[in-house]
Amino acid sequence: MNPKRSLFFSSLVSPMGALLYLLLLSFFFVSSLVPTSQALALGTNANATRRRAPVHHDLSLDFYSKTCPQVDQIISSVTAARYRDSPTSGPATIRLFFHDCFVEGCDASILIAPTPGSINKVEREMEENKNLAAEAFDTVNMVKAAVENKCPGLVSCADVLAIAARDFVHLAGGPYYTVKKGRKDSKVSLGGKVHPNLPRTNSTVAELVRLFSSKGLSPLDLVALSGAHTIGFSHCDQFASRLYDFRGTKRPDPAMDARLLKALRMSCPQFGGNADVVAPCDVQTPFQFDHAYYANLETNLGLLATDQALFLDPRTRPLVQDLGRDKARFFQAFVAGMEKMGQIRVKKGKRGEIRKDCTKHLT
Ligand code: HEM
Ligand SMILES: [Ca+2]
Ligand SMILES: [Ca+2]
CATH class of the missing domain: 1.10.520.10 (Peroxidase; domain 1)
Incomplete structure (x- = not known):
């Protein structure tokens, strides 16, 4: 059995199985698409790099080398x-x-x-x-x-x-x-x-850039870390407005591929749908951590409005194109982004605790 299939079947034995089945139906439908690339008339690059919050560099690779080396x-x-x-x-x-x-x-x-x-x-x-x-x-x-x-x-x-x-x-x-x-x-x-x-699915690129900047993360970090959406799923309510009433227009988002729109509308009806249904964030390879996410954005196959916006906005578009070009470039930028994100406002010494049960504070 190929890996995708075995994931598919193992998901069917979990309680989420039925839902996953629904979304995979839409995935198989969508993955057969031959994306049409549309030229998007947009301005050229504008530099949006801005830094505010300092990143702390006081973590170490060998922190547990004496206490818990394994x-x-x-x-x-x-x-x-x-x-x-x-x-x-x-x-x-x-x-x-x-x-x-x-x-x-x-x-x-x-x-x-x-x-x-x-x-x-x-x-x-x-x-x-x-x-x-x-x-x-x-x-x-x-x-x-x-x-x-x-x-x-x-x-x-x-x-x-x-x-x-x-x-x-x-x-x-x-x-x-x-x-x-x-x-x-x-x-x-x-x-x-x-x-x-935290960002919202209707955040603008300007808002995303500002939020990430307030955490010490650059527009490149924003675009690279959004690449995490190369795997995983989203509930219908997170993108439903794109399908039926984009920004109060009572029309779907014009920046969504027509066949993707049709498939998603089937999984996510405007009224009376099941709130637990989910769709793949990367409609091409939802289980594979690859750079297909960026190619999707270039062909109007982004799922969330914020994903698609990264390609539509002239500030982040060149970054999407850059990371979409090859996997190694995406991986390198993603790792750099994760390392920076992993150091946001780290607590040291008496400012924090080491819980035994992660769900409860020490008493
Ligand atoms: C840039 C702004 C971002 C927005 C607006 C956003 C929003 C969302 C939304 C709405 C979902 C679907 C949740 C659901 O319905 O279950 C989602 C899923 C996901 N997000 Fe993001 N996200 C953003 C950035 C990130 C970043 C930086 C990461 C990690 C580095 C990330 C990792 C993921 C993953 C892995 C999933 C799939 C979750 C799953 O399948 O359980 N996202 N995101
Ligand atoms: Ca993928
Ligand atoms: Ca926290």
Whole structure:
């Protein structure tokens, strides 16, 4: 059985199977497309590079070399098994890492579970995080349990998440890179911190550039990291307005390929659809970590408005074309972006803790 097929069938035995089946129907339909490239009349390049937040460089590759030298191997044995048994854990965990780092830095603040009866919401409970897949949280908990078994109380959940995300990039066919360690876990998780720090699917490129810049990430980092959408899936509500009422026009987004539009409308009806249905972010190779995502954008096959906008906007268009040109270039820029993202507002010393259970603060 080819790998795509075996993923397909293993997904059918999970509770998400039926939904995945629906989306794969649309995938097979869409993947048979011969994309038509449309010339898009747009202006030329404008330089948007701007830096604000400093990136901290105080993590190290050998942080656990004395206390837990085998940490990467312990983690990779769990991530490899998870990828085999529950492939959706891969993209879900990479996205979880992104949502952690952008809100208060890479400090595992996203992992804290709600306290029953508390009026204070944690990050996980906010609208922007509602679609983070349970598989990702489960994966982190499984990885952390394996690490605690061998190196109790020594390795932070923030480091575990950073390393697990790296493993899944590699397992899906993406680059392997070393992960610097030494992050501490947050002592709080505040729902109120989420909203301004995460992008929305209707964010403009200017807003995305500004948000990424506020995290010390350049427009190239924005375009390279968005390439994570080369794997994984999106719920219909995240792109439905493109299908039926783009920016209040009551018309579909003109920047969407007509056949992709038709296929997505079938999976995601305007009324009465199943809210759990998902579609592949990369309609060509949704399980393969490759540079096909960028080729899609050049042929109007982007799924999210923010993806397609990266090609439509003259500031980011040359970057899309550059990364779409060859896989090695994309991999190199993606690794650089992940390394920078993984260092956003890292907590050291007494500013953080090392949780035993990633879902609970130390008491
Ligand atoms: C640039 C702005 C971005 C926006 C607006 C955005 C938005 C989204 C949305 C709406 C989804 C679908 C969620 C769902 O319905 O389940 C998604 C999925 C995903 N995102 Fe992003 N994202 C962005 C950047 C990133 C970055 C920087 C990364 C990681 C480096 C990332 C990784 C992923 C992955 C892997 C998935 C698939 C998740 C899965 O299959 O469970 N995204 N994103
Ligand atoms: Ca965080
Ligand atoms: Ca792909």
